[in-house]
Amino acid sequence: MKHCTSCLLPETHETITFDSNSKCSICQNFNFKQEKVNWKRKKTQLDKIISKFKGKYEYDCIVPFSGGKDSTWTLYYLIKNYNLKPLVISFDHGFFRPNLKENVKKLSRNLGFDMITFTPNWKVVQKLMLQSLLEKGDFCWHCHTGIFSYPMRVSVEKKIPLVFWGEPSAEYTSYYDYEDIEHVDETRFNRFVNLGINSEDMYEKLNRTVDIRDLLPYSFPTKKSLIEIGSHSVCLGSYIKWDVKKQVKIIEKEIGWSGDEVENVPKNYTYEKIECYMQGVRDYIKYLKRGYSRPTHLSSLDLRNKRISKKKALKNIKNFEGKKPHSLQIFLDFVGLSENEFNKIISEHIVSPHKFKKIKKYGNKLKDHNFWNKDGKMDKKESKKIIKFWKNQNEYRNQKSKSRYIKL
Ligand SMILES: [Zn+2]
16 A cells, blocks of 8 residues: 555555655645645635634624534634634534543533533434445444534524534545635535435435434535625634644643543554544544554644654654444444444445454453443344335345446
8 A cells, every 4th residue: 555655655545646766745735734834824814714704693603512622622722712602512423431521521520611512312313323334334424414414503593603613624524725715615515514305305315214304404505505605614723823742732731621532543642532432433433444543644634744753754644543442332232233344334435545353352441441332222223224215225226327327
C-alpha cells in the first residue's frame, strides 16, 4: 500500500490524493493553513458575524454539542470571548460514556447555558445501525445524520439562524480546504455526512418497517425553511486557528474537563473520540476495511505538527492497530449479528488495495467497560429479516443492471 512520505496516511484514506513527491493532499492543506491563511482577517470576519446576530433572537446561536473536545472548546470560546447566549443541543447517539456525562456537568456548571438533549427511539436506532452497516460497512448513519440534522431542525423551529460547529473538515480530509469558508449546509451534509443515503432512501431500504416520522430527526431541514430564517451555519475553526492540543490544555485547566482512554489507541491520546463506547468498534471496522485506524490517524496529525518522530509513529501503529475491541460483542448484540456474519458484511466493503483479514487478538479492556449499558439487544429474527430483505434488494438491483447491460 502507498503511504504519504510525511504523515504516513495510506492511500485507502478517504479523499486522499498524492503529489509527485508522494506527499498527501491533507498535508498540503495543512501547510496552507500554517503559511497562507490570514487568521487576523478571519477573526475580524467572525466579529462581524457575531455582531450581526447577537441579542436579536431567543438565543444568539445554536451550538451542536457532543461533549467532546471540539464542541466543548467551541462553547467555551464563544461564551468566554463573546459572552454569547447559546442554545446547546446534544444528540444522544446511545453510547455516551460515564466520563462524558461528568464533563458535561462540569462544563454547564462552570459556564452556564441552556441545553437540550435529544434521545431518539432506540428500536429505530438499532435498525438504522444494522442497515447502515449492510449498505456501507459503517453503522454510524444515525449518529452522522442526527448530529447534523437535529440541531439544524431546532434552529428552524426556534428561528435561531446562527449555528456554530467546531472544527472544519479540512483538518482531516480534503473535501474542503482552508481557502473557502466551509458552510455547514445541505451540500456538505450530502457530500460527506450522510454516506449518500438520505432519510427517504433509508425508509425504503428498511422496507418501510419504521414510521417515516421516526426518521425526521435524521433529515436535514428544507432549503426553503433555512432561507426563511436566514440560516448561517459555520465552523468556528474556519475563523480561528484550530490547535487541538492547546485547546484541550485550556479546557482541562479552566473547567476540569478530563480525557479518557479509547480502545486500541495509545494512552497519550486521551482527548479524541472519548464520547462514545462504540468507538472501538468503529475504529476496528476502519482497520478491517482500510488497513489502518486511529493510531495512524493520530500519529499523522502529530507528524504534521512535528510533535513526534516517524519512529514513534510507527511504534504506535504497530502496538495498537489490528486488535479486536471488547466492545465488539456489545455491538453484535445490539444489531443481532454473530461475529461471522459481521465479518462477512465487512468483507464486502473493503477499500482496495487493502485485503480483508480476520483478527483474533483482543486489545485493552477499558476501565469503564462494565458500566456501559448493554440493554436493548436485537432479536435474531429481526436482524435475519433485515438481512434477507437487503440481500433480495441487492439481487434485484444486480439483475436489473445485468439486463440493462445485455440490452446495450
Ligand atoms: Zn500526508
